[in-house]
Amino acid sequence: MDSPASLGLYGRLLGARVRSDWQYRTSFITLLFSQALVTVLEFVSILLVLELVPNLGGWTPTEVAFLYALATVPFGMADLLMSSVERTANHVQAGTFDRLLLRPLPALFQISAIEFELRRAGKLLPSLGVGVWAVANVDVAWNAQRVGVLVMAVLCGAVIYSALWVASASVSFWAVGSREAANAVTYGGQAANQYPLHVYRNWVRAVLGWGIPLAFVSYVPSQWILDAENPLGMPSNLVVAIPVVTVAVLVAALGCWGLGIRHYQSTGS
Amino acid sequence: MSDQPAITLSDIGKTYVVRTKAGALRRHRNEVKAVDGVSFAVEAGEMVGYLGPNGAGKSTTIKMITGILTPTSGRLRVLGLKPVAQRRMLAKHIGVVFGQRSQLWWDLPLIDSFDLLHHVYATEPGRHKHNVAEFIDRLDLGEFLTTPVRQLSLGQRMRGELTAALLHDPELVVLDEPTIGLDVVSKHAVRTFLQDVNAQRGTTVLLTTHDLDDVEQLCKRMLIIDHGRVLLDQSVADFKKEHGTRRTLVVEFEHVVDPVQLAHATVARCEGPQQWLSFDRSVTTAAALISELAELHAIRDLSIDEPEIEDLVRGLYKS
Numbered sequence: 001m002d003s004p005a006s007l008g009l010y011g012r013l014l015g016a017r018v019r020s021d022w023q024y025r026t027s028f029i030t031l032l033f034s035q036a037l038v039t040v041l042e043f044v045s046i047l048l049v050l051e052l053v054p055n056l057g058g059w060t061p062t063e064v065a066f067l068y069a070l071a072t073v074p075f076g077m078a079d080l081l082m083s084s085v086e087r088t089a090n091h092v093q094a095g096t097f098d099r100l101l102l103r104p105l106p107a108l109f110q111i112s113a114i115e116f117e118l119r120r121a122g123k124l125l126p127s128l129g130v131g132v133w134a135v136a137n138v139d140v141a142w143n144a145q146r147v148g149v150l151v152m153a154v155l156c157g158a159v160i161y162s163a164l165w166v167a168s169a170s171v172s173f174w175a176v177g178s179r180e181a182a183n184a185v186t187y188g189g190q191a192a193n194q195y196p197l198h199v200y201r202n203w204v205r206a207v208l209g210w211g212i213p214l215a216f217v218s219y220v221p222s223q224w225i226l227d228a229e230n231p232l233g234m235p236s237n238l239v240v241a242i243p244v245v246t247v248a249v250l251v252a253a254l255g256c257w258g259l260g261i262r263h264y265q266s267t268g269s
Numbered sequence: 270m271s272d273q274p275a276i277t278l279s280d281i282g283k284t285y286v287v288r289t290k291a292g293a294l295r296r297h298r299n300e301v302k303a304v305d306g307v308s309f310a311v312e313a314g315e316m317v318g319y320l321g322p323n324g325a326g327k328s329t330t331i332k333m334i335t336g337i338l339t340p341t342s343g344r345l346r347v348l349g350l351k352p353v354a355q356r357r358m359l360a361k362h363i364g365v366v367f368g369q370r371s372q373l374w375w376d377l378p379l380i381d382s383f384d385l386l387h388h389v390y391a392t393e394p395g396r397h398k399h400n401v402a403e404f405i406d407r408l409d410l411g412e413f414l415t416t417p418v419r420q421l422s423l424g425q426r427m428r429g430e431l432t433a434a435l436l437h438d439p440e441l442v443v444l445d446e447p448t449i450g451l452d453v454v455s456k457h458a459v460r461t462f463l464q465d466v467n468a469q470r471g472t473t474v475l476l477t478t479h480d481l482d483d484v485e486q487l488c489k490r491m492l493i494i495d496h497g498r499v500l501l502d503q504s505v506a507d508f509k510k511e512h513g514t515r516r517t518l519v520v521e522f523e524h525v526v527d528p529v530q531l532a533h534a535t536v537a538r539c540e541g542p543q544q545w546l547s548f549d550r551s552v553t554t555a556a557a558l559i560s561e562l563a564e565l566h567a568i569r570d571l572s573i574d575e576p577e578i579e580d581l582v583r584g585l586y587k588s
């Protein structure tokens with residue numbers, strides 16, 4: 001599968017999904033409309049909250065906003081493209097996962113497209129808004145290196161979150177009911193990752209740094225790009241580890257997924 | 270690829286692990302041996318019927334052949350590939366139909382599924398157009414091409430499924446109960462189509478069914494499986510000679526009469542005006558029996574009972 005062709009194919013599968021939704025257009029439109037409303041409200045409320053945030057361990061409110069955006073933008077991207085793997089549990093339970101295995105495409109590629117939901121873009125937009133605002137207002141001399149690290153951090157972050165989703169969806173090949181427990185990892189980790197790491201107790205720091213390494217998504221690159229206070233005394237070249245951590249997490253997640261598929265039992269009749 | 274069998278199963282087994290709740294946290298772990306040491310080979314170009322009663326292990330076998338399930342034991346090769354390890358490569362060369370489960374885009378017009386599959390399989394555009402036109406013509410799809418799949422009748426949907434499975438010119442087609450629940454006309458359409466595909470394109474066909482007629486009309490070779498084991502693997506012609514010739518003619522007379530006395534049939538059962546006559550199709554015909562009966566008594570209704578696969582399997586255990 002070469003990449004331009006698979007991009008086109010992804011587009012077609014998405015198109016099929018949207019046209020299917022359009023068959024039930026009243027609920028489709030209602031959902032989009034309510035999501036748009038929630039999105040606007042969320043954006044306004046974030047700005048209001050950031051106004052009130054005190055200095056968190058030496059980080060200014062703008063710096064916290066930057067960190068917040070660097071945690072939530074990749075999360076939104078991963079949510080839009082990969083959180084559809086959550087639906088694996090439903091397909092496993094109904095036995096409809098069979099169909100994905102009969103086509104000459106990776107199952108992840110297919111499930112991402114066929115379970116795509118446009119309304120998830122609603123989570124991404126307010127985060128992007130905050131991000132743009134923070135980049136414009138933060139006290140940083142932007143240069144090629146900083147922009148490079150920022151882009152890398154966003155992309156690697158999206159991959160890390162996606163990988164967490166894939167890993168937690170893999171659980172459904174063994175036990176369909178345990179999906180909620182697995183979700184605690186993705187959503188819980190995400191919620192914790194929206195604040196600077198140094199405000200947490202040691203065990204939370206250890207989990208976010210080394211367990212589910214979400215600190216590498218936002219705290220590590222934010223601290224480096226902003227040259228912000230470093231109460232934890234992280235080595236200054238820790239950003240170099242971001243792609244390494246990303247690849248490690250991705251490999252582990254794909255391993256779980258592959259193992260899960262081999263363990264897939266389908267359903268009778 | 271042509272001199273080796275299309276499918277080879279050597280001592281294949283599949284055990285499902287089923288966990289059932291036994292209290293708040295405790296789970297019972299049960300093992301279900303669905304396929305238990307099955308071996309057979311299907312040569313390229315063959316059309317083979319895989320028969321068995323419900324729960325025999327037919328679907329499980331098909332799912333292993335198509336790479337959906339990992340066998341618990343044994344060695345499996347399909348078109349020279351390992352189905353699970355080389356699943357995506359295999360998918361390009363095989364077509365699969367599950368009678369009970371749709372491969373089509375449920376909410377979209379039938380034609381959209383064909384168009385999407387064209388891109389999924391990256392079929393050469395000229396070839397795709399030619400195939401679509403040919404299948405629309407042969408399977409009479411014209412009338413419902415723009416109807417959403419969910420609104421199709423079972424017969425119409427099955428014709429769509431067959432097309433979907435064959436659009437990419439697979440060398441092997443595997444069908445799991447393709448005729449289940451179909452009316453007589455659709456069954457006939459499906460059978461004729463499969464026969465043509467096998468004869469004209471040389472496509473290897475493996476189909477499961479619990480309908481003996483499917484196999485008698487389509488296949489030269491059949492396997493019967495029960496409780497995960499192959500009970501019989503022989504030519505359909507031989508099978509018919511040995512097992513498949515007894516039929517039952519059910520007559521309902523106008524009035525209650527004594528059991529009839531005929532040279533080539535015996536009364537197996539008698540219930541009011543109805544009588545069940547068992548006869549050997551290689552000795553006499555239903556038509557001959559009916560004319561004999563019509564001379565004896567006035568007849569209200571007639572039907573012929575085909576033997577069920579369950580009866581045959583029972584017979585095989587006895588012999």
Ligand SMILES: Nc1ncnc2c1ncn2[C@@H]1O[C@H](COP(=O)(O)OP(=O)(O)O)[C@@H](O)[C@H]1O
Binds near residue numbers: 287301323
């Ligand atoms: N996914 C599954 N999980 C557990 N048991 C199964 C599953 N699929 C089939 N079985 C069991 O395995 C046996 C064979 O089933 P199957 O292969 O579907 O038979 P057939 O297709 O011949 O009706 C049956 O006892 C069935 O209940």
Ligand SMILES: [Mg+2]
Binds near residue numbers: 327
């Ligand atoms: Mg079955």
